[in-house]
Amino acid sequence: LVSRELHPAPSVIKVGDVTIGGDRLVVIAGPCGVEDRKRTLDIARTVRKHGAVLFRGGAFKPRTSPYSFQGLGEEGLKILREVREETGLGVVTEITSPSQADLMVKYVDVVQVGARNMQNFELLKSVGRIGKPVLLKRGLSATIEEWLMSAEYVLSEGNDQVILCERGIRTFERYTRNTLDLTAVPVIKKLTHLPIIVDPSHATGIREKVSPMARASIAAGADGLIIEVHTEPDKALSDGPQSLYPEQFEQLMRDLYVIAPVV
Numbered sequence: 274l275v276s277r278e279l280h281p282a283p284s285v286i287k288v289g290d291v292t293i294g295g296d297r298l299v300v301i302a303g304p305c306g307v308e309d310r311k312r313t314l315d316i317a318r319t320v321r322k323h324g325a326v327l328f329r330g331g332a333f334k335p336r337t338s339p340y341s342f343q344g345l346g347e348e349g350l351k352i353l354r355e356v357r358e359e360t361g362l363g364v365v366t367e368i369t370s371p372s373q374a375d376l377m378v379k380y381v382d383v384v385q386v387g388a389r390n391m392q393n394f395e396l397l398k399s400v401g402r403i404g405k406p407v408l409l410k411r412g413l414s415a416t417i418e419e420w421l422m423s424a425e426y427v428l429s430e431g432n433d434q435v436i437l438c439e440r441g442i443r444t445f446e447r448y449t450r451n452t453l454d455l456t457a458v459p460v461i462k463k464l465t466h467l468p469i470i471v472d473p474s475h476a477t478g479i480r481e482k483v484s485p486m487a488r489a490s491i492a493a494g495a496d497g498l499i500i501e502v503h504t505e506p507d508k509a510l511s512d513g514p515q516s517l518y519p520e521q522f523e524q525l526m527r528d529l530y531v532i533a534p535v536v
């Protein structure tokens with residue numbers, strides 16, 4: 274179902290009046306996690322002002338350590354709903370268990386499957402049944418073929434609204450958090466009709482490396498970006514070191530206009 278051979282026309286995924294995979298770039302921005310109401314709304318207003326068309330923020334955080342901030346759960350989803358009501362931005366958040374499916378239906382516009390869950394097949398089937406657009410991140414050590422088979426799980430449940438997201442893979446290189454595999458963009462474009470966006474934040478883990486990799490992703494033909502932005506990255510409860518300051522995000526959005534038209 275994901276193959277481009279049987280479905281040559283690129284798929285365009287609609288989220289409200291935003292289209293992903295069409296002529297225009299889509300930039301999704303926001304904090305790693307939803308931390309509190311005021312800060313989340315502040316970040317949402319900021320990224321919207323600079324041209325983001327969807328908002329990201331995790332309420333269920335898949336952290337490496339059980340002692341790290343785990344997210345606000347349903348309280349976080351309520352804050353995301355408020356973001357949508359106030360700013361009009363559709364919201365993207367991660368699902369970490371099939372038991373959260375009803376909450377996702379109720380509160381969010383795009384359901385994210387994180388890198389660590391790319392081969393959680395029961396989770397893939399459950400997001401297939403939710404029927405909302407799915408942002409499917411590439412696993413930390415997944416081949417492109419494995420990643421596409423995970424997308425196939427979602428489509429095989431009757432949900433063809435899948436957006437692929439390259440977010441870097443684990444290699445021997447430790448200077449950056451992961452190694453951004455930009456080759457994935459043209460390869461995915463050849464193999465499947467599904468749109469692909471890039472997450473330069475998790476791919477690099479280093480704030481200064483985010484904008485160059487974001488620009489390169491668009492030059493390589495990605496349909497959009499998902500970027501972590503925080504008004505006070507030093508105080509962020511997760512992924513502060515890779516979160517852009519609002520001024521950096523603003524500058525990046527200006528630079529992207531030069532490469533391609535942004536929504």
Ligand code: PEP
Nearest residue numbers: 305387388389410440475
């Ligand atoms: C995230 O988007 O905050 C996240 C945890 O990403 P990934 O699953 O790519 O590590």
Ligand code: MN
Nearest residue numbers: 305501511512
């Ligand atoms: Mn993060």
